[in-house]
Amino acid sequence: MKNYRLLLIALLFSAGMMAQDRGSVVGNIYGSYTFSNNVNFDYGHLDIGDGLTYGGGFEFFPQKSTSVELKYLRLDTSMDIDVPNGIAGYPDKKGDGAFNYILIGGNHYFDSGNNAVPYLGGGLGMAITEGPYGGSDTNFAWELKGGVKIKTASIVSISLQANLISTWAAAGTDTYWGYWGPVAVQDYAVSYQFGLGAVFGFNFH
Incomplete structure (x- = not known):
């Protein structure tokens, strides 16, 4: 029994050392606390509450220190739409909503041979927003990120x-006067x- 345990430990250790090798595939589980923020638009503003962002994805390493990443994230949160005096026929709304992000991007790792590896990354994709009273809207989204990846003696x-x-969500138009007259932007x-x-990563290769 002791020999089997030693063999298992050796296999896990060797798998851990393969992390970030060329051709590696890593399954990631994401979890983060997202702070509240305020969004202004022509007829009022939207208060987005804080909450837990969670999801999963895969990361492929075509090179040892560079990865390509595809992931899905979801944030369940409160939304408070404030339109002063119901301008333009839009009433105030308050309730629970959600953001669903589908992003493709990558990371660059500054690997110096230590177990703690700094990295920077980003991504582009879309955000599917679920409103407080049903319905959804799909818009462009981008991400920037940075952190430290801590390798362990396992997968x-x-x-x-x-x-x-x-x-980025379309919210009406602004009118500007140009050489040929008014222009809607x-x-x-x-x-x-x-x-x-x-982020908890599980190395598959």
């Missing part, structure tokens, strides 16, 4: 990271959601 790694996700409501959390 599991833990990353501590900070991230910023921004969603698309206006956007932009959210910036900052989070602190962890």
Whole structure:
């Protein structure tokens, strides 16, 4: 029995040392605390509450220190839409909603041979927003992130990271006067959601 335990420990240790080798595939589980923020638009503003952002994804390493990542994240939160005096026929709304992010991007690891490896990354994709009273809207989203990946003597790694996700939603138009007269330009409501959390990685190769 003791020999089997030693063999298992040796296998886990060798698997851990393979993390971030070229061709590696890592399954990630994400969890972070996302802070509240305020979004302004032409006829009022939207207060987005704080909450837990969670999800999963896969990370592929075409090179030892560079990865390509595909992931899904979800934030369940409160939404308070404030439109002063019901301007333009839009009443105030308050309730629970959610953001669903589908992002593709990558990370660059600054590996110096230590178990703690700093990294920077980002991604592009879409945010599917669920409103307080049903319905959904799909918009462009991007992410920036940075942190430290901590390797262990097993197939599991833990990353501590900070991230910023921004969603851009069309919100009416602004009119400008040009040489040929009035020109309507698309206006956007932009959210910036900052989070602190962890990523648990499971090395499959």
